[in-house]
Amino acid sequence: MTDSRTEQAPPLTLTPDVLVIGGGPAGLSAAAALAPRVAGDVLVLDREKEAGGIPRHSDHTGYGLRDLHRVLTGPAYARRLTETARRAGAVIRTNAMVTHWASGLAVDVTSPQGRFRVEPRAVVLATGARERPRTARRIPGDRPAGVYTTGQLQNAVHLHHQEVGKRAVIVGGELVSWSAALTLREAGCSVVAMVSQYKHTESYGAFNLGGKVVLGVPVVNRSRVVRVIGKPRVEGVEIEDVDTRRRQVLACDTVIFTGDWIPDNELVRTGDIALDPHTLGPVVDTALRTSRPGVFAAGNMLHPVDTADIAALDGRHVADQVVRWLATNSFPHSSAAVPLLAEKPLRWVSPSLLRPGDPAPPRGRLLLWTDEFMRVPRVTARQGGEVLSERRLAWPAAPGRVFRVPWSILRGISPHRGPVTLTVR
Amino acid sequence: MSHTPGSTTPGRGPSPVHDIIVIGGGIVGSAIARELAGHAVSVALVEARSDIGDGTSKANTAILHTGFDATPGTLESRLVARGYDLLSDYARETGIPVEHTGAILVAWNEEELAALPGLRDKAEANGYHHSRLIGADEVYAEVPALGEGVLGGLTVPDESIICTWTTNLALATDAHRRGTDILLDHAVTAVTVADDITTLHTRGGDVHGRWIVNAAGLGADRLDALFGYDRFTVTPRRGELFVFDKLARPLVDRIVLPVPTKRGKGVLVSPTVYGNVMLGPTSEDLTDRTATGTSEDGFAFLLGKGERLMPRLLEEEVTATYAGLRAAIDRSDYLIEADADQRYLLVGGIRSTGLTAGMAIAEHVGEMLTASGVVLKERDALPPPPAMPYIGEAGVRPYQDAARIAEDPAYGEIVCFCERVSAGEIRDACHAPLPARTLDGLRRRTRAMNGRCQGFFCGSAVQQLLNDHTDHDTEQGCARPCHEVTS
Numbered sequence: 027m028t029d030s031r032t033e034q035a036p037p038l039t040l041t042p043d044v045l046v047i048g049g050g051p052a053g054l055s056a057a058a059a060l061a062p063r064v065a066g067d068v069l070v071l072d073r074e075k076e077a078g079g080i081p082r083h084s085d086h087t088g089y090g091l092r093d094l095h096r097v098l099t100g101p102a103y104a105r106r107l108t109e110t111a112r113r114a115g116a117v118i119r120t121n122a123m124v125t126h127w128a129s130g131l132a133v134d135v136t137s138p139q140g141r142f143r144v145e146p147r148a149v150v151l152a153t154g155a156r157e158r159p160r161t162a163r164r165i166p167g168d169r170p171a172g173v174y175t176t177g178q179l180q181n182a183v184h185l186h187h188q189e190v191g192k193r194a195v196i197v198g199g200e201l202v203s204w205s206a207a208l209t210l211r212e213a214g215c216s217v218v219a220m221v222s223q224y225k226h227t228e229s230y231g232a233f234n235l236g237g238k239v240v241l242g243v244p245v246v247n248r249s250r251v252v253r254v255i256g257k258p259r260v261e262g263v264e265i266e267d268v269d270t271r272r273r274q275v276l277a278c279d280t281v282i283f284t285g286d287w288i289p290d291n292e293l294v295r296t297g298d299i300a301l302d303p304h305t306l307g308p309v310v311d312t313a314l315r316t317s318r319p320g321v322f323a324a325g326n327m328l329h330p331v332d333t334a335d336i337a338a339l340d341g342r343h344v345a346d347q348v349v350r351w352l353a354t355n356s357f358p359h360s361s362a363a364v365p366l367l368a369e370k371p372l373r374w375v376s377p378s379l380l381r382p383g384d385p386a387p388p389r390g391r392l393l394l395w396t397d398e399f400m401r402v403p404r405v406t407a408r409q410g411g412e413v414l415s416e417r418r419l420a421w422p423a424a425p426g427r428v429f430r431v432p433w434s435i436l437r438g439i440s441p442h443r444g445p446v447t448l449t450v451r
Numbered sequence: 452m453s454h455t456p457g458s459t460t461p462g463r464g465p466s467p468v469h470d471i472i473v474i475g476g477g478i479v480g481s482a483i484a485r486e487l488a489g490h491a492v493s494v495a496l497v498e499a500r501s502d503i504g505d506g507t508s509k510a511n512t513a514i515l516h517t518g519f520d521a522t523p524g525t526l527e528s529r530l531v532a533r534g535y536d537l538l539s540d541y542a543r544e545t546g547i548p549v550e551h552t553g554a555i556l557v558a559w560n561e562e563e564l565a566a567l568p569g570l571r572d573k574a575e576a577n578g579y580h581h582s583r584l585i586g587a588d589e590v591y592a593e594v595p596a597l598g599e600g601v602l603g604g605l606t607v608p609d610e611s612i613i614c615t616w617t618t619n620l621a622l623a624t625d626a627h628r629r630g631t632d633i634l635l636d637h638a639v640t641a642v643t644v645a646d647d648i649t650t651l652h653t654r655g656g657d658v659h660g661r662w663i664v665n666a667a668g669l670g671a672d673r674l675d676a677l678f679g680y681d682r683f684t685v686t687p688r689r690g691e692l693f694v695f696d697k698l699a700r701p702l703v704d705r706i707v708l709p710v711p712t713k714r715g716k717g718v719l720v721s722p723t724v725y726g727n728v729m730l731g732p733t734s735e736d737l738t739d740r741t742a743t744g745t746s747e748d749g750f751a752f753l754l755g756k757g758e759r760l761m762p763r764l765l766e767e768e769v770t771a772t773y774a775g776l777r778a779a780i781d782r783s784d785y786l787i788e789a790d791a792d793q794r795y796l797l798v799g800g801i802r803s804t805g806l807t808a809g810m811a812i813a814e815h816v817g818e819m820l821t822a823s824g825v826v827l828k829e830r831d832a833l834p835p836p837p838a839m840p841y842i843g844e845a846g847v848r849p850y851q852d853a854a855r856i857a858e859d860p861a862y863g864e865i866v867c868f869c870e871r872v873s874a875g876e877i878r879d880a881c882h883a884p885l886p887a888r889t890l891d892g893l894r895r896r897t898r899a900m901n902g903r904c905q906g907f908f909c910g911s912a913v914q915q916l917l918n919d920h921t922d923h924d925t926e927q928g929c930a931r932p933c934h935e936v937t938s
Contacts, residue, residue: 073865073868074908121863121864121865123850123865123868123871125850125851125871136850136851136856136863136865136871137863137864138856138860138861138863138864139860139863140853140856140857140860140863141851141852141853141856141863156904156907156908157907158768159904159905159906159907160905161769161770161771161772161905162768162769162770162903162905164750164769164772166744166745166746166747166749166750166772167744167745168743168744169743169744169745169773171890174906174910175904175905175906175907177904177907177908178906178907178908178910178911181908181910181911181912182910182911182914185911186911186912186914186915188911188914188915252747253747257741288768292698295698296698
C-alpha cells in the first residue's frame, strides 16, 4: 500500500522484483530466464486475453528455430513460451493493461479484477510493434469496409473465424506479406496481386519462388497504392508504377496493408525515455538498457521487426542484464557511450549505443534495415571519418526483412572518437 | 410492422399523424426534435441513413465557436452566440466532452497582421469582449511548436473543442426520451401536401405529419424543391482532415486559427477532445454529394500547410484521415423560413457553425412555428437530460475509474488498446436507447478502433462484441447470450 494515494490512485499495489510489460516472445523469454534467478516475483502483464503475442494468430509453421531449435506453428510456439515462463515461476496476468507511468518505475494497470499499481525494482519493456494502417501511410480514397492490416486479418481469421472477402490485394513486400497470403488462402480468399515498391523479386528470398509457385501470388514490383476505391465495401485499388508513373486499377474486395512496422512506443514516449528517431523504439545499448535507469527493452520494439525467435533471444539476453542491475543498481555514465548511426540505404541499426565494457549484443549481431537489395553486401564501419573495418557478408541485404551483421565489425572502435557510422554497398 | 429501434415510445403509442416531423438526424435536426418534444406535440425525426449523425455532422472540426468572427447583425451571429451558451450548459448537464482550450489567430504575413485589429473590432461588434492582440513573442510563448515567421496574433480565450458525436447523440437521445419517434432508414423520396396533413413518402414507408421541418443538411435544397421551391442551392464543400497521434498533443494545447480570408476560414491546427491533434480542413466545392473520399491533392495541400504551420507535427504518425462535406449555400446567412400555407419550415444553409448554433436554431424554430400559429405548450415533468458515456480525454474514463470497475468488471476489460475502450462501454453502446448497429456507429459512441492501430489489435474483437450484442430479437436485449465478460 502506498500512502501517496490520490483520488485516482489504484487501491492495490504489487511489488515484484521485475515487471515485464508485454507477454509476447521477448517478454515471456525474459520472464522465463529471470524467474529462477531473482528473489522476488517476476510479473508479466499482457493486455490481450492470452499471452503469446503475435504468434498466437499466425497459424503457420516456422517458429522457434533459433531459440528452441525446433519448428512449430505460431500458436504452438506461443503456448510453449507461455508454459515455459509459467513453469519457471513467472506470474503472468492477461487482460491487464499498463495505462501510464505513476512515478519512478511504478505504473498503473487496468484489469477486470480492478485497477492496481505495480512498483517493481526493474522494468522490461517488451511491447512489440504493429503494422502501420492505411491511414498512417497517408493513402487517400474512400473509407470502405474490407481494409485490413495483417495483424487484424490474422486475428479475424484465426482467432475469431470471421469471413473476409474473395479477392484480395496485398500491399507490401515483407516476410509478413507472405504470411498474409497464407492466411488469405486459408480463409478462401484469392490474391489478385501483391504490390511492392521494391525492385527485385529477390527481396523475398526463398519465399518468393515458393510463394509464387505454391500460392500462385502475382507480384507487382516497383509500385505503390495511390488510392482505395469503394463504398461501402472495397471495389479496387489504384496503383502507380513508381518509374513510369503509369496507373491502373486492380479490382478486389479486400486490401491487406502489410509490414511497415512501428514499435508500440507509447510507454517509451510518455516515460520520457530517449527515442531512437529511426526505429522509433527506445535507444538501447548492447545491454538493452534504455535511457531510464532500471528500464530495459527487448524484442521487436527495438528492431521492427525481426522474427519471433530473435525477439525471444533478446529476452534471454536482457535477463542477465536485469539480474546485474538488481544486484548493483548501477547505471553507466552516458559520457563514454558511442552512438551507432546507419547511413543510406540503411534505415536503422539496433542496438544504437555502445558502452565500453558492456556485453556483446544479443546473438553477437547488430540488426539493420536496408531499403536496397544487395546480393553480396559489403558493410563498412567508420569513426571520425576513418574506415574502422569492412566486411563482405555471405548473405544478402534485402528490403523487407532485418539485415544481420556480426558485431565484430565494431572491434577496435574508440570510446572517445565520436559516433560510428555503418554503410552498406 | 417495421422494427426500427426507437420507432415507438412506451406510454405514448405510435401516432399515425405526427404534429411535427423533423427531417434530418444531424445536430440541427436532433436539436429541433428535442426542443419541440419538450412541448405538448407529437414529434417524429426522419433520417435517411441507418444512424443519427451519419452525414455532415459526423465529420467537422468539432469547435464550439464563440461566434467572434461571424458577420455582425446576421441571424448566424446571433444564434451562434446564443448556441455557445446553451450547448456549454447542456454539455455540463449531459457529459458531452468539452475542453475550453481557447484559440489564437495567427498572422503569417503583413496583410494578415493588418487584418487582426479589424477582427477584434468585429468580435466586439458581435458582443465578444475577451479578444486581445498579442505580439509574435507571446504567440510563441503560447504555442512554442509553431513554425517560423509568425508576426502576431489575436487571442480568443473562449473558443473551445467539443465532441460532435456525443452532442448529436445526446440531443437525439433526449428527443427520444421526450417521446420523439426516431425513424431511421427513411430517406424522403416524395412529398404530398394535403389540406391538413402532409405525407412524406420515404424508403421506410409513408410518414404523416401536420407540420414539416426541413433540416436535411446536404439534401435540404432538394427536399425544398419537393415543396415547390427554388430558392437556394447546396454546394457540397469538401473538407479533408488529418488526425495526428495522441503523442502529438503536447505540441498543441489550443486551437490555432489562420486569419480568415475571402476564400474561407482556412486550415487550422487544433487539439481534439479525444487527445489527438487535427490539421485541416481543405475547402473544395464539388457537385457530388456523396464524395466523402480523401484525395491526393487534398493531402498534398494539407501537408504543405502543416509544414508551414507546425513542421514538428508532420513528424508524428497520422492516426486517421477523413473528409466531410459542408452544406454551403449561395448566400451568406442561415436560411430559416416558414411557409404557413404548406405548414413547412426550412432550416437551410447551416454551415460548420451549426454544431454550436444547433440548440439556438431549435429555439428559433420553436418561435417561428409559434408565430405561424402552431401551439407549443410547454410540458411539465420532462425526463432529465441523458447522462452520456464520457469519451473525452480530459475527464475520467471508465478504464481509470477503480470504483466503477470494482462494481462492473467489464469496465476493466480493455478491448481497444489505443483508445482504451472497455468491453463494458461497447456493451452499453449496443444496448443504449439509440444503439450502435454498425462499426462506424460504435466508433462514434465509444472511440473503439479510432486509435493509432486502426484495428490491428482490436478490430476483430470489437466486431465480435458488436455481433454478439446486436443479435437481438427481443426488446430486452440479446436473444442469444451476450458476450460474457470474464474476470
